[in-house]
Amino acid sequence: MKALTKHRLFWPATALITLLVVNTVANPNFAKVTVQDGQLYGNPINILRESAPLMLVALGMTIVIATRGIDLSVGAVMAVSGAVALTIIDRADDSNRVTVVAIAIVVAVLVALVLGVWNGFLVSVLGIQPIIATLVLMLAGRGAALLITDGFITTVNSDPLSYIASGYLLILPFAFFVWVAAVVIVGLVERRTALGMLTEAVGINPEASRLAGVRSRGIVWSAYVLSGTLAGIAGVIYASNIKAADANAAGYLIELYAILAVVLGGTSLMGGKFSIAGTVIGVLTVQALDSAILFLGVPPAQSPVFFAAVVILVVLLQSPRVHRWGRSLGSSVRRTPQEAPPEVDDDRDADRAENVQKEAVR
């Protein structure tokens, strides 16, 4: 039992299961799955389908955060890739041809990859703070997406395109398989090769890993390229879902939801250790919470209040001060209260965190 509660995925998984159970008890329709023509429908299936863009973005974000970075530009990259894909399909003679759609998707994802290369260049070669380096593209990206679509919302009717988000493969949605494939590939590459360990080394202590002979530049750079590419695929799925390229709405606030999902999954924003399984749980939690809020009858626009509460709760649970309160509470129950850690620790903790931040800045 102790081993179970100590496992790093225990709390994230408990949160997700609690959320699902409470909602199912409150409203049995929440977990209702129906079979129609050999395909599954229902709210849980919807959660799996609709989590695809967030899952892809959060997956890239996990790796970027592991290198002590952050990628704020993912939403803008989504907007650009959606705009590129739909503009190509829109201008083609026959928007229903599979080859046209395939070319459009490949070009869109390549553009996103180039944007990732750009972010990685700013961070790993020029040494600019990740928040700021990716802020440039976050600001300029949506402008570029608007220019690509001439300021309009490009809509297309293309069966192969809408299959990506709404189609079914066997009994489950195709989009579900897309994100599962991405998670498996990234998981295998990171965990079955040394790359994952090297990424964590760069995130935990850049200086030490440099002295140990780790070429951090390539590792950090590739993290942003991965993040950009996955955001590009996410942009295509989003555009396919609404059958339109909306440069303003595509990926709006997704960087923040992705960061929330990563943190919920137990990956620290200070870099270093990351958990891909944790991110999967985190994304499903965010998506389930979103769907639960809808089931409560709250207008979707008001859901940020709930997410604000979740963010505050999660960061409080992770903060050293609350841990200390928890410890001193535990020890005062078991032993004498004098053994509570002295207050001096407080400053030291703060200083340490600060030093880490300053280092990251450099």
Place this chain on the structure above:
Amino acid sequence: MTAVETAQPERRTLTGALGTFTSRHAAVLPTIAAVAILIVLLVGAQMYFGNFLTARNMSALLLDNAYLMVLAVGMTFVIVTAGIDLSVGSVMAFTGIFGASLLASGVPLVIALPAMLVSGAAIGLLIGVLVQYFNVQPFIASLAGLFLGRGLAFVVSLSSIRVEDPALLWLQSTRFRLGDWYITPTGIIAIVAVVIGALVMHFTRFGRTVYAVGGSAQSARLMGLNVARTTVMVYVISGLCGGLAGLVLTAYSGAGYPRNGIGTELDVIAVVVIGGTLLTGGRGYVLGSMIGVFVYGTIKTIISFMGAEQSWTHIIVGGLLLLFIVVQRAIVARSERGS
């Protein structure tokens, strides 16, 4: 910290007076660059269009960007302490719609105005406490503020609320004229915010502590400065400015709208950086941020003069932001070598 670096003698002989100036006043350089860019933009636009530098146009520049200027003052305080506040856009939206709904339900402005300011400051206080006492990164803490503000704005109202209150509309419709130049009370609010911000920053103990915290919080703590209070206070100031900007924007648009200010936090960060404030903290000027706002406003006006897509604004501002970040990076690298 803020500033003055001792120039090395050999460098002085090599590069002459200019070199001495740049190494002694490295902190001012980005702001001077911003002023230069502003002048180039204004002169260039005047030569290209012929009717750009008119009194009416320049007055409109202040009027249209008053809310941005108010937000930039608060953001400057936060960024100088090496923090960041992503919540300002949604705090502005929330306080704006909150104030509009209070006014619509018959509450007089003398009560609605403090309510707006206090609610903005309260969100700032929440962020500051999370940052200081719970070691939450400013970026994440203010992210919670962003979600909270945006959500609360929609809780107040899902659609826009028109403002009929004469006192609030007076802020916008009154024009104090001097020839063709004019200034509205909202413009005066923005200027007053800048002046107070600059005075506090440079002539009070609190202002000095803000710079000290940004230079190195650890050293500031060892010097006996009250780092905790200062850190919380800068976020409260930023929240307060968010509330004030909500008032200015509501007066400007004549309505509260919960979708106001989406993406404004990015614009504000961009203008503060363009104005010469260092994102790593410790250096920056409120007056510089004002210049940054004017640069932003001028680019926007030029683009609308050309009849081009407004989306170019963000592309150009993003490019300028990049330029300034690279310049800052070079300056920091040089001053580290020098010290």
